[in-house]
Amino acid sequence: MVMRNSANERPARRAAIGRVTLHDEVAARLRSMIVEGELSPGARIPESQLCEAFGVSRTPLREALKVLASEGLVELLHSRGAIVKRMCVQEVADIFELMAGVEYMTGQLVCQRATAEEVEELQDLHARLLDFHRRGRRSDYFRTNQKIHRRIAEVSGNRVLAEMQADFSGKIRRARYMANLQQARWDESVQEHEAFMEALAQRDGDLMGQRLRDHMRHTGDVVIRALREEGGA
Template identity: 50%
Template sequence: MAQEPRSREPLKRLSLHEAVTDRLREMVLEGELPPGSRIPEMRLCDEFGVSRTPLREALKVLANEGLVRLLPNRGAVVAEVTLAEVADLFEVMVGLEDLSGRLLAERVSDDGIAEIRTLHERMVSHHDARERTEYFHVNQQIHHRLTEIAGNTVLLDLYDNLSVKVRRARYLANLQEGRWDESLAEHERILDALTRRDAGELSREMSEHMRHTGDAVLQGLREIMTETAQTG
Protein backbone atom coordinates (compact mmCIF):
# COMPACT_ATOMS: atom_id res chain seq x y z
CA MET A 1 0.00 0.00 0.00
CA ALA A 2 1.37 3.42 -0.97
CA GLN A 3 2.27 5.70 1.90
CA GLU A 4 0.45 8.97 2.39
CA PRO A 5 2.68 11.92 1.48
CA ARG A 6 4.01 13.61 4.58
CA SER A 7 3.18 17.26 5.21
CA ARG A 8 6.24 19.38 4.60
CA GLU A 9 7.23 22.87 5.66
CA PRO A 10 8.63 25.33 3.09
CA LEU A 11 12.40 25.06 2.89
CA LYS A 12 14.58 27.64 4.58
CA ARG A 13 16.84 29.72 2.36
CA LEU A 14 19.94 28.70 4.33
CA SER A 15 21.83 26.02 2.34
CA LEU A 16 18.90 25.86 -0.06
CA HIS A 17 20.57 23.66 -2.63
CA GLU A 18 21.53 21.02 -0.03
CA ALA A 19 18.11 21.18 1.60
CA VAL A 20 16.29 20.60 -1.70
CA THR A 21 18.65 17.77 -2.58
CA ASP A 22 18.19 16.05 0.79
CA ARG A 23 14.43 16.31 0.67
CA LEU A 24 14.14 15.10 -2.90
CA ARG A 25 16.50 12.22 -2.17
CA GLU A 26 14.33 11.12 0.76
CA MET A 27 11.24 11.13 -1.47
CA VAL A 28 12.99 8.81 -3.93
CA LEU A 29 14.54 6.54 -1.29
CA GLU A 30 11.28 6.10 0.61
CA GLY A 31 9.22 5.43 -2.50
CA GLU A 32 7.13 8.60 -2.38
CA LEU A 33 8.45 9.12 -5.89
CA PRO A 34 8.35 5.51 -7.18
CA PRO A 35 10.68 3.99 -9.80
CA GLY A 36 9.80 5.02 -13.33
CA SER A 37 7.67 7.99 -12.29
CA ARG A 38 8.17 11.43 -13.76
CA ILE A 39 9.47 14.10 -11.39
CA PRO A 40 6.66 16.70 -11.06
CA GLU A 41 8.91 19.76 -11.04
CA MET A 42 6.25 22.46 -10.81
CA ARG A 43 4.37 20.71 -8.00
CA LEU A 44 7.58 20.15 -6.04
CA CYS A 45 8.62 23.77 -6.46
CA ASP A 46 5.30 24.83 -4.96
CA GLU A 47 5.55 22.25 -2.19
CA PHE A 48 9.12 23.18 -1.28
CA GLY A 49 8.59 26.90 -1.74
CA VAL A 50 11.52 27.26 -4.16
CA SER A 51 12.21 28.26 -7.76
CA ARG A 52 13.07 25.72 -10.45
CA THR A 53 16.81 26.49 -10.30
CA PRO A 54 17.65 24.77 -6.96
CA LEU A 55 15.33 21.88 -7.85
CA ARG A 56 17.11 21.28 -11.15
CA GLU A 57 20.49 21.49 -9.41
CA ALA A 58 19.24 18.85 -6.96
CA LEU A 59 18.13 16.65 -9.86
CA LYS A 60 21.66 16.79 -11.29
CA VAL A 61 23.06 15.56 -7.97
CA LEU A 62 20.56 12.70 -7.81
CA ALA A 63 21.33 11.83 -11.43
CA ASN A 64 25.00 11.50 -10.49
CA GLU A 65 23.93 9.20 -7.64
CA GLY A 66 21.97 7.05 -10.09
CA LEU A 67 18.61 7.79 -8.46
CA VAL A 68 17.05 9.76 -11.32
CA ARG A 69 17.48 9.97 -15.09
CA LEU A 70 17.53 13.32 -16.87
CA LEU A 71 15.70 13.26 -20.20
CA PRO A 72 16.73 15.93 -22.75
CA ASN A 73 13.89 18.46 -23.05
CA ARG A 74 11.55 16.08 -21.19
CA GLY A 75 12.39 16.62 -17.54
CA ALA A 76 13.47 13.81 -15.22
CA VAL A 77 12.20 10.41 -14.09
CA VAL A 78 13.02 8.25 -11.09
CA ALA A 79 15.48 5.53 -12.12
CA GLU A 80 14.17 1.99 -12.30
CA VAL A 81 15.62 -0.69 -10.04
CA THR A 82 16.75 -3.94 -11.67
CA LEU A 83 17.69 -7.22 -10.04
CA ALA A 84 20.98 -7.31 -11.95
CA GLU A 85 21.98 -3.87 -10.71
CA VAL A 86 21.09 -4.71 -7.11
CA ALA A 87 23.02 -7.99 -7.30
CA ASP A 88 26.08 -6.14 -8.63
CA LEU A 89 25.68 -3.48 -5.94
CA PHE A 90 25.71 -5.93 -3.05
CA GLU A 91 28.59 -7.87 -4.59
CA VAL A 92 30.72 -4.73 -4.31
CA MET A 93 29.38 -3.83 -0.86
CA VAL A 94 30.38 -7.26 0.46
CA GLY A 95 33.95 -6.57 -0.65
CA LEU A 96 33.96 -3.14 0.97
CA GLU A 97 32.73 -4.59 4.26
CA ASP A 98 35.47 -7.21 4.20
CA LEU A 99 38.14 -4.52 3.79
CA SER A 100 36.50 -2.28 6.37
CA GLY A 101 36.53 -5.05 8.96
CA ARG A 102 40.25 -5.70 8.51
CA LEU A 103 41.11 -2.01 8.80
CA LEU A 104 38.83 -1.55 11.79
CA ALA A 105 40.50 -4.27 13.81
CA GLU A 106 43.82 -2.49 13.39
CA ARG A 107 42.66 1.10 13.87
CA VAL A 108 39.66 1.23 16.19
CA SER A 109 40.28 2.89 19.56
CA ASP A 110 38.66 2.06 22.89
CA ASP A 111 36.55 5.20 22.48
CA GLY A 112 35.50 4.04 19.03
CA ILE A 113 34.37 0.68 20.39
CA ALA A 114 32.46 2.42 23.17
CA GLU A 115 30.74 4.67 20.62
CA ILE A 116 29.64 1.73 18.48
CA ARG A 117 28.42 -0.11 21.56
CA THR A 118 26.29 2.89 22.57
CA LEU A 119 24.77 3.09 19.09
CA HIS A 120 24.18 -0.66 19.12
CA GLU A 121 22.34 -0.49 22.43
CA ARG A 122 20.16 2.30 21.06
CA MET A 123 19.41 0.17 18.00
CA VAL A 124 18.46 -2.79 20.21
CA SER A 125 16.01 -0.57 22.11
CA HIS A 126 14.33 0.43 18.85
CA HIS A 127 14.21 -3.22 17.78
CA ASP A 128 12.58 -4.30 21.03
CA ALA A 129 10.03 -1.47 20.72
CA ARG A 130 9.43 -2.50 17.06
CA GLU A 131 10.31 1.01 15.94
CA ARG A 132 11.43 0.10 12.45
CA THR A 133 12.15 3.59 11.11
CA GLU A 134 14.21 4.59 14.13
CA TYR A 135 15.99 1.23 14.11
CA PHE A 136 17.14 1.60 10.52
CA HIS A 137 18.23 5.19 11.11
CA VAL A 138 20.61 4.06 13.88
CA ASN A 139 21.60 1.04 11.78
CA GLN A 140 22.77 3.40 9.05
CA GLN A 141 24.68 5.46 11.60
CA ILE A 142 26.50 2.35 12.81
CA HIS A 143 27.53 1.24 9.34
CA HIS A 144 28.69 4.73 8.42
CA ARG A 145 30.71 5.13 11.62
CA LEU A 146 32.31 1.70 11.26
CA THR A 147 33.49 2.64 7.78
CA GLU A 148 34.58 6.08 8.98
CA ILE A 149 36.58 4.65 11.88
CA ALA A 150 38.32 2.29 9.44
CA GLY A 151 40.24 5.41 8.44
CA ASN A 152 40.33 5.17 4.64
CA THR A 153 38.73 8.15 2.89
CA VAL A 154 38.47 6.41 -0.49
CA LEU A 155 36.66 3.50 1.16
CA LEU A 156 34.33 5.89 2.97
CA ASP A 157 33.48 7.81 -0.22
CA LEU A 158 32.70 4.57 -2.05
CA TYR A 159 30.63 3.28 0.84
CA ASP A 160 28.59 6.48 1.23
CA ASN A 161 27.89 6.71 -2.51
CA LEU A 162 26.75 3.10 -2.78
CA SER A 163 24.86 3.00 0.53
CA VAL A 164 22.29 5.41 -0.93
CA LYS A 165 21.37 2.75 -3.49
CA VAL A 166 21.44 0.03 -0.84
CA ARG A 167 18.98 2.01 1.26
CA ARG A 168 16.64 2.47 -1.67
CA ALA A 169 16.72 -1.21 -2.66
CA ARG A 170 16.13 -2.30 0.94
CA TYR A 171 13.18 0.06 1.30
CA LEU A 172 11.58 -1.11 -1.94
CA ALA A 173 12.06 -4.77 -0.96
CA ASN A 174 10.09 -4.27 2.30
CA LEU A 175 12.12 -6.87 4.21
CA GLN A 176 10.33 -9.40 6.38
CA GLU A 177 10.29 -9.30 10.19
CA GLY A 178 12.45 -12.43 10.34
CA ARG A 179 15.29 -10.71 8.50
CA TRP A 180 15.10 -7.84 11.00
CA ASP A 181 15.76 -10.27 13.87
CA GLU A 182 18.56 -12.03 11.96
CA SER A 183 20.21 -8.70 11.18
CA LEU A 184 20.28 -7.74 14.84
CA ALA A 185 21.93 -11.05 15.76
CA GLU A 186 24.56 -10.42 13.09
CA HIS A 187 25.22 -6.98 14.56
CA GLU A 188 25.76 -8.61 17.95
CA ARG A 189 28.48 -10.80 16.45
CA ILE A 190 30.05 -7.82 14.67
CA LEU A 191 30.22 -5.91 17.96
CA ASP A 192 31.78 -8.91 19.71
CA ALA A 193 34.47 -9.30 17.03
CA LEU A 194 35.11 -5.55 17.08
CA THR A 195 35.54 -5.56 20.85
CA ARG A 196 38.13 -8.33 20.56
CA ARG A 197 39.77 -6.66 17.52
CA ASP A 198 39.72 -9.98 15.69
CA ALA A 199 40.45 -8.91 12.09
CA GLY A 200 39.56 -12.22 10.44
CA GLU A 201 36.30 -12.68 12.30
CA LEU A 202 35.28 -9.03 12.05
CA SER A 203 35.78 -8.87 8.29
CA ARG A 204 33.95 -12.18 7.90
CA GLU A 205 30.99 -11.12 10.06
CA MET A 206 30.67 -7.73 8.36
CA SER A 207 30.85 -9.13 4.83
CA GLU A 208 28.45 -11.98 5.63
CA HIS A 209 26.02 -9.52 7.17
CA MET A 210 26.03 -7.52 3.94
CA ARG A 211 25.73 -10.71 1.87
CA HIS A 212 22.69 -11.86 3.84
CA THR A 213 21.11 -8.42 3.53
CA GLY A 214 21.66 -8.51 -0.23
CA ASP A 215 20.11 -11.98 -0.51
CA ALA A 216 17.06 -10.83 1.45
CA VAL A 217 16.69 -7.67 -0.62
CA LEU A 218 16.93 -9.57 -3.89
CA GLN A 219 14.37 -12.12 -2.71
CA GLY A 220 12.01 -9.36 -1.64
CA LEU A 221 12.37 -7.57 -4.97
CA ARG A 222 11.77 -10.80 -6.90
CA GLU A 223 8.56 -11.40 -5.00
CA ILE A 224 7.36 -7.85 -5.60
CA MET A 225 8.19 -8.00 -9.31
CA THR A 226 6.44 -11.36 -9.66
CA GLU A 227 3.35 -10.06 -7.90
CA THR A 228 3.33 -6.91 -10.02
CA ALA A 229 3.63 -8.95 -13.22
CA GLN A 230 0.76 -11.22 -12.18
CA THR A 231 -1.56 -8.36 -11.24
CA GLY A 232 -0.50 -6.10 -14.10
Protein backbone atom coordinates in the same frame (compact mmCIF):
# COMPACT_ATOMS: atom_id res chain seq x y z
CA MET B 1 1.53 5.75 -7.24
CA VAL B 2 3.54 8.94 -7.36
CA MET B 3 2.85 10.52 -3.98
CA ARG B 4 0.58 9.44 -1.18
CA ASN B 5 -1.68 12.42 -1.78
CA SER B 6 -4.35 11.71 -4.37
CA ALA B 7 -4.28 13.60 -7.67
CA ASN B 8 -7.08 15.92 -6.50
CA GLU B 9 -5.54 16.76 -3.15
CA ARG B 10 -3.09 19.54 -2.51
CA PRO B 11 0.20 18.18 -1.12
CA ALA B 12 0.63 18.59 2.61
CA ARG B 13 2.76 21.65 3.18
CA ARG B 14 6.02 20.73 4.83
CA ALA B 15 8.20 23.01 6.90
CA ALA B 16 9.91 25.60 4.70
CA ILE B 17 13.59 24.91 4.12
CA GLY B 18 16.27 27.37 5.21
CA ARG B 19 18.42 29.04 2.56
CA VAL B 20 21.87 28.08 3.85
CA THR B 21 22.03 24.53 2.47
CA LEU B 22 18.98 24.71 0.29
CA HIS B 23 19.54 22.19 -2.48
CA ASP B 24 21.27 19.75 -0.09
CA GLU B 25 18.23 19.81 2.19
CA VAL B 26 15.88 19.37 -0.75
CA ALA B 27 18.02 16.45 -1.94
CA ALA B 28 17.88 14.87 1.52
CA ARG B 29 14.08 15.10 1.63
CA LEU B 30 13.66 13.76 -1.89
CA ARG B 31 16.13 10.97 -1.17
CA SER B 32 14.06 9.84 1.82
CA MET B 33 10.86 9.95 -0.24
CA ILE B 34 12.42 7.74 -2.91
CA VAL B 35 14.16 5.33 -0.55
CA GLU B 36 11.05 4.86 1.60
CA GLY B 37 8.75 4.39 -1.39
CA GLU B 38 6.75 7.62 -1.24
CA LEU B 39 7.91 8.25 -4.79
CA SER B 40 7.64 5.00 -6.74
CA PRO B 41 10.12 3.56 -9.28
CA GLY B 42 9.28 4.83 -12.76
CA ALA B 43 7.12 7.68 -11.43
CA ARG B 44 7.60 11.19 -12.75
CA ILE B 45 8.98 13.65 -10.19
CA PRO B 46 6.09 16.12 -9.56
CA GLU B 47 8.18 19.28 -9.56
CA SER B 48 5.37 21.80 -9.07
CA GLN B 49 3.85 19.86 -6.18
CA LEU B 50 7.20 19.41 -4.48
CA CYS B 51 8.15 23.08 -4.85
CA GLU B 52 4.89 23.99 -3.15
CA ALA B 53 5.26 21.33 -0.47
CA PHE B 54 8.86 22.32 0.35
CA GLY B 55 8.35 26.06 -0.07
CA VAL B 56 11.18 26.41 -2.62
CA SER B 57 11.62 27.51 -6.23
CA ARG B 58 12.44 25.15 -9.10
CA THR B 59 16.15 26.05 -9.09
CA PRO B 60 17.15 24.27 -5.83
CA LEU B 61 14.81 21.40 -6.68
CA ARG B 62 16.51 20.86 -10.03
CA GLU B 63 19.95 21.11 -8.43
CA ALA B 64 18.82 18.45 -5.95
CA LEU B 65 17.64 16.24 -8.82
CA LYS B 66 21.13 16.43 -10.36
CA VAL B 67 22.59 15.20 -7.06
CA LEU B 68 20.14 12.31 -6.91
CA ALA B 69 20.82 11.47 -10.56
CA SER B 70 24.52 11.12 -9.70
CA GLU B 71 23.51 8.68 -6.94
CA GLY B 72 21.46 6.60 -9.35
CA LEU B 73 18.12 7.40 -7.69
CA VAL B 74 16.55 9.49 -10.46
CA GLU B 75 16.83 9.69 -14.22
CA LEU B 76 16.90 13.11 -15.85
CA LEU B 77 14.87 13.33 -19.07
CA HIS B 78 15.98 15.85 -21.69
CA SER B 79 13.62 18.84 -21.41
CA ARG B 80 11.01 16.57 -19.79
CA GLY B 81 11.84 16.66 -16.10
CA ALA B 82 12.88 13.54 -14.21
CA ILE B 83 11.60 10.16 -13.09
CA VAL B 84 12.47 7.85 -10.21
CA LYS B 85 14.97 5.39 -11.64
CA ARG B 86 14.02 1.73 -11.65
CA MET B 87 16.51 -0.63 -10.04
CA CYS B 88 18.38 -3.02 -12.33
CA VAL B 89 18.50 -6.42 -10.64
CA GLN B 90 21.89 -7.38 -12.06
CA GLU B 91 23.47 -4.05 -11.13
CA VAL B 92 22.14 -4.31 -7.57
CA ALA B 93 23.44 -7.91 -7.34
CA ASP B 94 26.86 -6.84 -8.60
CA ILE B 95 27.09 -4.01 -6.07
CA PHE B 96 26.11 -6.25 -3.16
CA GLU B 97 28.71 -8.79 -4.27
CA LEU B 98 31.41 -6.13 -4.32
CA MET B 99 30.25 -4.58 -1.05
CA ALA B 100 30.55 -7.94 0.73
CA GLY B 101 34.28 -7.94 0.00
CA VAL B 102 34.64 -4.30 1.02
CA GLU B 103 32.86 -4.99 4.32
CA TYR B 104 35.23 -7.86 5.12
CA MET B 105 38.28 -5.62 4.74
CA THR B 106 36.55 -2.84 6.66
CA GLY B 107 35.94 -5.14 9.62
CA GLN B 108 39.58 -6.13 9.76
CA LEU B 109 40.86 -2.56 9.61
CA VAL B 110 38.43 -1.03 12.09
CA CYS B 111 39.38 -3.58 14.76
CA GLN B 112 43.05 -2.69 14.27
CA ARG B 113 42.69 1.09 14.08
CA ALA B 114 39.62 2.32 15.97
CA THR B 115 40.30 4.31 19.12
CA ALA B 116 38.47 3.54 22.36
CA GLU B 117 36.42 6.71 21.83
CA GLU B 118 35.44 5.62 18.32
CA VAL B 119 34.39 2.19 19.53
CA GLU B 120 32.28 3.86 22.22
CA GLU B 121 30.67 6.09 19.58
CA LEU B 122 29.74 3.03 17.51
CA GLN B 123 28.35 1.30 20.59
CA ASP B 124 26.18 4.35 21.33
CA LEU B 125 24.85 4.31 17.77
CA HIS B 126 24.18 0.59 18.10
CA ALA B 127 22.19 1.16 21.30
CA ARG B 128 20.06 3.73 19.43
CA LEU B 129 19.58 1.23 16.61
CA LEU B 130 18.25 -1.38 19.04
CA ASP B 131 15.89 1.16 20.58
CA PHE B 132 14.46 2.14 17.19
CA HIS B 133 13.94 -1.53 16.36
CA ARG B 134 12.13 -2.18 19.65
CA ARG B 135 9.82 0.77 19.00
CA GLY B 136 9.21 -0.14 15.36
CA ARG B 137 10.62 3.16 14.09
CA ARG B 138 11.74 1.82 10.73
CA SER B 139 12.88 5.09 9.11
CA ASP B 140 14.93 6.15 12.16
CA TYR B 141 16.37 2.65 12.35
CA PHE B 142 17.39 2.76 8.70
CA ARG B 143 19.09 6.15 8.98
CA THR B 144 21.01 5.01 12.07
CA ASN B 145 21.92 1.75 10.36
CA GLN B 146 23.37 3.70 7.43
CA LYS B 147 25.31 5.93 9.80
CA ILE B 148 26.80 2.92 11.61
CA HIS B 149 28.08 1.37 8.40
CA ARG B 150 29.40 4.73 7.20
CA ARG B 151 31.21 5.39 10.49
CA ILE B 152 32.72 1.90 10.54
CA ALA B 153 34.20 2.60 7.10
CA GLU B 154 35.45 6.04 8.18
CA VAL B 155 37.00 4.65 11.36
CA SER B 156 38.85 2.04 9.29
CA GLY B 157 41.36 4.77 8.53
CA ASN B 158 41.39 4.04 4.79
CA ARG B 159 39.99 7.06 2.98
CA VAL B 160 39.67 5.32 -0.39
CA LEU B 161 37.75 2.47 1.20
CA ALA B 162 35.46 4.92 3.00
CA GLU B 163 34.76 6.80 -0.23
CA MET B 164 34.04 3.54 -2.05
CA GLN B 165 31.68 2.43 0.71
CA ALA B 166 29.82 5.75 0.59
CA ASP B 167 29.51 5.63 -3.21
CA PHE B 168 28.19 2.08 -3.40
CA SER B 169 25.98 2.48 -0.35
CA GLY B 170 24.28 5.38 -2.08
CA LYS B 171 23.56 3.23 -5.12
CA ILE B 172 21.91 0.45 -3.07
CA ARG B 173 20.32 2.61 -0.37
CA ARG B 174 16.81 2.06 -1.69
CA ALA B 175 17.44 -1.69 -2.08
CA ARG B 176 18.69 -2.00 1.51
CA TYR B 177 15.61 -0.21 2.81
CA MET B 178 13.48 -2.78 0.97
CA ALA B 179 15.09 -5.59 2.97
CA ASN B 180 13.95 -4.12 6.29
CA LEU B 181 10.35 -3.97 5.11
CA GLN B 182 10.20 -7.70 5.81
CA GLN B 183 9.85 -8.10 9.58
CA ALA B 184 11.71 -11.42 9.66
CA ARG B 185 14.70 -9.95 7.83
CA TRP B 186 14.59 -6.82 10.00
CA ASP B 187 14.79 -8.95 13.16
CA GLU B 188 17.57 -11.06 11.64
CA SER B 189 19.49 -7.94 10.63
CA VAL B 190 19.44 -6.67 14.21
CA GLN B 191 20.92 -9.96 15.40
CA GLU B 192 23.66 -9.64 12.79
CA HIS B 193 24.44 -6.13 14.05
CA GLU B 194 24.70 -7.51 17.57
CA ALA B 195 27.13 -10.15 16.33
CA PHE B 196 29.56 -7.85 14.52
CA MET B 197 29.47 -5.31 17.35
CA GLU B 198 30.50 -8.11 19.74
CA ALA B 199 33.42 -8.87 17.42
CA LEU B 200 34.40 -5.18 17.47
CA ALA B 201 34.34 -5.12 21.28
CA GLN B 202 36.71 -8.12 21.21
CA ARG B 203 38.93 -6.45 18.57
CA ASP B 204 38.65 -9.63 16.50
CA GLY B 205 39.21 -8.33 12.99
CA ASP B 206 38.74 -11.61 11.13
CA LEU B 207 35.50 -12.35 12.95
CA MET B 208 34.13 -8.85 12.45
CA GLY B 209 35.08 -8.94 8.79
CA GLN B 210 33.31 -12.26 8.33
CA ARG B 211 30.18 -11.06 10.13
CA LEU B 212 30.02 -7.79 8.19
CA ARG B 213 30.48 -9.69 4.92
CA ASP B 214 27.76 -12.22 5.82
CA HIS B 215 25.42 -9.39 6.88
CA MET B 216 25.84 -7.76 3.47
CA ARG B 217 25.35 -11.05 1.64
CA HIS B 218 22.17 -11.87 3.54
CA THR B 219 20.72 -8.43 2.85
CA GLY B 220 21.60 -8.75 -0.82
CA ASP B 221 19.97 -12.18 -1.07
CA VAL B 222 16.69 -10.83 0.35
CA VAL B 223 16.70 -7.79 -1.92
CA ILE B 224 17.53 -9.68 -5.12
CA ARG B 225 14.84 -12.25 -4.41
CA ALA B 226 12.27 -9.49 -3.81
CA LEU B 227 13.26 -7.64 -6.99
CA ARG B 228 13.00 -10.79 -9.09
CA GLU B 229 9.59 -11.62 -7.62
CA GLU B 230 8.48 -8.16 -8.70
CA GLY B 231 9.66 -8.91 -12.23
CA GLY B 232 12.65 -6.57 -12.13
CA ALA B 233 14.99 -6.46 -15.11
